[in-house]
Amino acid sequence: MRELFDFENTLEYAKSLDQKDNLSQFRDQFYLPTDKQGNTLIYFCGNSLGLQPRNVKDYVLQELKDWELLGVEGHVHARRPWMPYNELLTESMAKIVGALSEEVVVMNSLTVNLHLMMVSFYQPTEKRHKVLMEYHPFPSDRYAVESQIRFHGFDPQESLIELKPKQGTEYIEFTQIEDVLSTHGDEIAMVLIGNVNYYSGQAYSIKKITELAHNKGCMVGFDLAHGVGNLILNLHDAGPDFAVWCTYKYLNSGPGGMSGVFVHQRYADSSGLPRFNGWWGHNKEIRFQMGPNFKSLPGAEGWQLSNPPILPMAALRASLDLFDQAGMCALREKSERLTRFLEHLLVGEKQDQFRIITPANANERGCQLSIQVKGGDRRLFEKITRMGVIADWREPDVIRVAPVPLYNTFEEVWRFAKILKSCTSD
């Protein structure tokens, strides 16, 4: 049963919630997509690609200017020297994921980083070679895991375990994870979970899963693509071995933007782990002596391979500055209310045309709701698109919507619900 809250279903009420919203000023810091007539669209797709912060241009132009004026000298003499540029991102990023600075590095893209982490943390043996993943993992994660399994000479058919929900649901209960680990724990080398599943929107507890898996001697990693900038994460205390994420969703870094990596402090001196090396993971004090012997930087930075790409990092810095100002706690608090309001408008009034497959419990979801509409198909989705909604459709029958606390409003939630309902009552 979904708990009902004391919301009203009127435009005036939605506007009154916006008036009381302490974060409302952040909406003006973003470019909001419009239709051809200039009307602002309802953008509920921050779970796919976050909007462009207005300050991005200045941050990127600054680097272009320094490149124009300084050429190679920019590595050292740019206003923000490029050589240690990645360090400018670390503190804000660590705050967002609840980690120590030394546990976080921004580098590469998400799937690349997932592979790099598996090089270190997926070490299968004859007895212990399996990987446990959540139900319906994002395809790229599955492809990456399967290819790692094959790379080590095993067969994904045998070595990949995917959690399966009870029939007729999309939901994985914690007891199911306990059951799998108690039966197969000794055979599982690594647990890899998308902490918010991209399809159902279910959020898994990082701390509980980590404790459970560590007790069974498994390595544990999380893909935080749909959790970062969305949930309070506390990675250091929760204790997984690694985590990876992209920044182009809730962190608004732009298409194909940078990825982040967390490696727990217990591996700060990583000498015991296998790893692929590159010159940017080498001791920065002596990097330019260009010596033949690799000496790793301590902490997550030691996993770097290449010199940092300044332009996408500049774009990310612009957005992280907004997160520093807003703070994750305030964002999450607003986010819970936005999503609850949406849930209330869709299913809180004895309407049965919508089935929300995302858990009702706020601790088990982020801002996204995944909605199945009775009798609805892709045409319904196309119709709401024509009516000014940017959401997304996932085969076979799910509309995903993500009201984002940095730039979405309660009024938009109300308008969206009205549009969706009007399209289903035709």
Ligand SMILES: Cc1ncc(COP(=O)(O)O)c(C=O)c1O
């Ligand atoms: C959960 C998850 N994993 C992996 C990816 C792939 O990311 P990338 O293309 O940046 O490697 C995505 C992209 O949306 C994702 O949502």
